[in-house]
Amino acid sequence: MTFGTTVSRDAVTDGEFHAFFERRHAELSRLAYLLTGEPDAADDIAADALLEVWRHWDRVSAADSPSAYARGVVANLCRNRIRKLGRERLGQRGWGTLWRDRAHSTDADVPAVVDVRSALRLVPYRRRACLVLRYAFDLSEQETARTLGISVGTVKSQTARGAAQLAELLRAQPENGGES
Incomplete structure (x- = not known):
């Protein structure tokens, strides 16, 4: 039954x-x-x-x-x-201990991708989450807000600030020892 x-x-x-x-x-x-x-x-x-x-x-x-x-x-x-x-x-x-050794990666990463991944780790979590969900996962602002439990306005501001911070980190990277 x-x-x-x-x-x-x-x-x-x-x-x-x-x-x-x-x-x-x-x-x-x-x-x-x-x-x-x-x-x-x-x-x-x-x-x-x-x-x-x-x-x-x-x-x-x-x-x-x-x-x-x-x-x-x-x-x-x-x-x-x-x-x-x-x-x-x-x-x-x-902070040095937070980085993973890239030698363990089986991906054939080009230097630019490695640079973006390294810089992305320096972006605060909420900004990083907004950037990843918006651009890597192509979610809308509404979907990102629902996923993170934050407002659409917060998604917009955190994404803009995160993108600006990421761009600044990438511009500064070669000066900080990226290339000899």
């Missing part, structure tokens, strides 16, 4: 979530990488976010944009990780 209904409903729910997982995992992992700059942590953050989505799947799947909810969870997990790492490393070895 009810047992058969529960099993059937669970199978449908499992199938819906599995399809969502397959469509969104790579995107969420890429978002985590761009927000943290840590390729090793990106898949873990995406997996943690998808676990949270699964826990609330009934509510998430009924929402207007389950993808926006999942991106928001990733953004929050990234922000928490960055804060935690900052607290752990404060006073130990300075």
Whole structure:
């Protein structure tokens, strides 16, 4: 009776979530990488976010944009990780320990991409999140605001300030030892 209904409903729910997982995992992992700059942590953050989505799947799947909810969870997990790492490393070895060794990357990055990624890590989190969601993920201002839980006006100002700061960092990079 009810047992058969529960099993059937669970199978449908499992199938819906599995399809969502397959469509969104790579995107969420890429978002985590761009927000943290840590390729090793990106898949873990995406997996943690998808676990949270699964826990609330009934509510998430009924929402207007389950993808926006999942991106928001990733953004929050990234922000928490960055804060935690900052607290752990404060006073130990300075900012240099926050950088990952690029030798671990399997990407064939051109120097310009490496420069942008390095500079992006110096942009404060909220500005970085707005830049990444707006330009790397091509989200609208409204979608970005919904993902980050902030107003559209804040998205506009943080994106503009972040773009200006990123441009300044990129202009200053060669002077700071980028090329000999």
